[in-house]
Amino acid sequence: MTADQDPTDARRRTLRERHAEALDLFTDRVHAIRPDQWHAATPCTDWDVRELVNHLTVEQLWVPPLLDGAGIEDVGDAFDGDRLGEDPVAAWDEAAAAAREAFHARGALTRTVELSYGRTAAHAYCAQMIADLVVHAWDLSRAIGADEHPSKALVDFTRHEVEPYAGNLASSGLFAKPVPPPPDAGAWEKLLAQLGRRA
Numbered sequence: 001m002t003a004d005q006d007p008t009d010a011r012r013r014t015l016r017e018r019h020a021e022a023l024d025l026f027t028d029r030v031h032a033i034r035p036d037q038w039h040a041a042t043p044c045t046d047w048d049v050r051e052l053v054n055h056l057t058v059e060q061l062w063v064p065p066l067l068d069g070a071g072i073e074d075v076g077d078a079f080d081g082d083r084l085g086e087d088p089v090a091a092w093d094e095a096a097a098a099a100r101e102a103f104h105a106r107g108a109l110t111r112t113v114e115l116s117y118g119r120t121a122a123h124a125y126c127a128q129m130i131a132d133l134v135v136h137a138w139d140l141s142r143a144i145g146a147d148e149h150p151s152k153a154l155v156d157f158t159r160h161e162v163e164p165y166a167g168n169l170a171s172s173g174l175f176a177k178p179v180p181p182p183p184d185a186g187a188w189e190k191l192l193a194q195l196g197r198r199a
Contacts, residue, residue, distance in 0.1 A: 012109045018157045022133035023096050029140040030092045042143040049143050057092050060099035066113040067102045131161040155188045
């Protein structure tokens with residue numbers, strides 16, 4: 001199925017299930033952050049814990065307007081800067097709830113959205129968001145000492161989403177260069193290695 005083909009009802013149900021699970025995974029990690037950990041280093045070398053959570057929060061804030069048909073220029077700089085304020089956990093919870101509601105609305109996954117690289121099927125956008133949540137949940141888990149292993153369903157979904165273009169991610173500047181996986185690496189560890197992360 002190509003990105004512009006409408007997925008079946010079963011595929012849409014799976015997307016909604018995986019999206020909810022990925023949001024819950026990241027939310028669990030956000031709620032586990034201790035007060036003294038917000039400026040701890042993360043595997044994303046440009047971001048500390050607060051900056052990582054802010055990045056994911058901003059991504060969720062974009063979901064409702066994009067699914068409502070707004071373009072990049074329409075939103076402009078509305079979500080620039082620090083969106084966490086004095087209560088970062090509450091800011092994440094509010095943004096995550098709005099993104100969940102938007103993606104789970106009737107017909108949402110059959111729409112088309114305008115992303116930075118052009119018009120994209122909403123179901124493909126949702127799949128990208130799921131993978132991003134799962135990988136960054138690992139980053140946050142590593143930073144705060146939480147469980148680093150998502151469910152098999154999320155691992156399988158993220159591998160299926162990322163592997164077709166994993167070889168080009170380093171050149172995009174969004175990910176570090178791939179690293180050798182451990183000799184006994186499983187599917188999750190191999191995917192992390194592809195994304196420049198040492199499990």
